[in-house]
Amino acid sequence: MKGPRGTQDLLPGVTEKWQYVEAKLKDLSARYNYHEIRTPIFEHTELFQRGVGDTTDIVQKEMYTFTDKGDRSITLRPEGTASVVRSFVQHKLFGLANQPTKLFYIGPMFRYERPQQGRMRQFVQFGVEALGSEDPAMDAEVIALAMNAYRELGLQSLKLVINSLGDTESRNNHRQALIDHFSPVKEELCSDCQSRLEKNPLRILDCKKDRDHPAMGTAPSILEFLNDYSRNYFEQVQAYLDAMGIAYVVDKNLVRGLDYYNHTAFEIMSDAEGFGAITTLSGGGRYNGLVQDLGGPETPGIGFALSIERLRMALEAENVELPIDQSLDCFVIALGDEAKVKAAAITEQLRQAGMQTDKDYLDRKMKAQFKAADRLKARFVLVLGEEELENNVIAVKNMESGEQENVAIDQITSYIEGII
Template sequence: MRAPRGTQDILPGTSEKWQYVEKKLTDICRRYNYKEIRTPIFEHTELFQRGVGDSTDIVQKEMYTFEDRGGRSITLRPEGTASTVRSFVQNKLFGLPNQPTKLFYIGPMFRYERPQQGRLRQFVQFGIEALGSDDPSVDAEVMALAMNAYEELGLKSLKLVLNSLGDKQSREDHKNALVQHFSPHKEELCADCQVRLDQNPLRVLDCKKDKDHPAMATAPSILDYLNETSREYFEKVKAHLDVMGIAYEVDPNLVRGLDYYNHTAFEIMSEAEGFGAITTLSGGGRYNGLVEDIGGPETSGIGFAMSIERLLMALEAEGIELPIEDSLDCYIVALGERAEKEAVRLSYQLRQAGVQVDKDYLQRKMKGQFKAADRLHAKYVVVLGEREIEQDAVSVKDMKSGEQIELPLDKIIGFLNKKLAGGNE
């Protein structure tokens, strides 16, 4: 038996990196006052049809959808925004006194697509959503949080790219211009883009197959269709980034294809050598209409999502070693039946006192037990033998210095806690 295609086992030695990254992301969210939300891994299919969009590749080609025993159509979540907004509406978070509602999530998502490096069928996504404010400073805050996260983990080869999609009127004017521009070339575009041109022309700009078509280079820019309100909003977002000293580039071709996206859209990319052809680490944008589509009151929001797998790939590409300690506080070496019994009691007491402890479970001799302690990078080894049991004592060896002392058995917990805390005996 093997794991299904497009999935992976995260084994000890690697899982510690995931834990470190997730803890760092959680801490950054705490500093920005974003609270964690945990939503179901599966939802009613209609949620994603509404929340992601019927015309998207995700809904049309990539979702894991099935009927449950009650005949209901259920889908494993392909992204986190729709579930977060559904929970926001269902639990009436919009009625809480503290607004905007600032949420973050970390969890597995599922998409049926061709597996490749950094793109799996089950992947872990971290994302945030700020719901209930139209202030441009929230847009800047969301981008700052994302950049902060990457930088604090050590990444340097980063590029923040942003664009404005404008308000509803600006988008409508731009979409009409795109249809007019691409229509003479419709038959030259891929089958997907021929459909997109009728359903959602913005998504033509984001096509990977037609990206080198000459018409792409001359396509009308959204920035030329921004009205005064949209242009002013975009200038304020950029001004807030400037105040924080966050560098960025404006890319008029950066789009979000869903109807409810408006104003700010952004991506963060890795420019690290050897990172791969797909350079995007995360993407996000501002949206209006999504909360209403899911049955809530008129509420604007902004958010982004990042793949933890791609984050770890970027760290590897830049040669960044996470500061993960691979050691054991204490290993108990026990010799003889009475010592074995005492080792069980002592290890339990030490663990209750906060000490990380392991012992032998394979009836190895003393030499084998010391080798096991070495492999586990134990800081201290506590030796229990017949002599120690008779004297109600233990021998303690500092594995770094080689120093070995004998202590009364009832002093070992205090001794180890002091030593591990950096104190003296």
């Protein structure tokens, strides 16, 4: 039997790299004072219909939805923001004394789409959400965190693209302009774009099928319709990014694929050679109306999410080697039945003292056990035979220097600790 299409098994040797990346992301989040939240892997389907939007590809085509035994419609979460905001509202986190509420998450998401490199049906997302502030400096902070997540892991070929989607007034004016622009060529657009024209024409600009249509290049830009407030807000975000020394490109055609975005939108892309046709690593933006849509009080928010799979693709494209230490502190070799019993006790003693320790469980000859220790990159090999037992010592070999000496069994832990 094989795993379902679009899923993967992360095996030893690979999981250590994931653990390293996740630890780095958690450490970075802590430095920005974001705290971890863990939400259910499945939610009521209505959450994503209301939170993500009925016109999105996610809701229309990609969700894993099923009816449970209570005849309720349940969906495996396709993204993290809606779940985090639902939890924020349900547990009244808006009432906490410390505001804004700054949260991060890491976990599996599920989308039914064609599997390809860096795009799986089950994938792992890291994301942050900052709820309760409408300060442009918060937008810049979230973007800075996203950029530093990649930089601290060693990526250099990065491109930050930003845009403003404006407030409700600006969006409504732009929406009508898009309808007027695309209506004459409606029949030339794909079926998805034809249905989006009245419901959410902004999504047409994000279409992969029609991106080469002449009407795309002449479509009215949201930047032309920003009112004074939206224009000033976007200028302030740029001023903060400039002050932080974060380079960016303003792309008037950048839109996000989810319905809840307004004001700042951004994507981070890889410019690494050979990365692939889909260069986007992560994206995010502001969503000031989402909390209200999910039953909460008027609360502004901004966040982003990145795929761990695509991050690892970018690391490989730039030949970044993560500093993973897969060595073993000690490997214990025992020769003889009595020595095996004592070796088990010593192995457990070293482990309880905090040292990575293993021993032979296949009853191999000493030469084969030394080879096993070498494959495991053991720093020290401890050999216990009949002669060592009689003298109450254990032979310790430093595998790097080749030096060997006998150490009293009751002092072995402090001896190894002193060297390590």
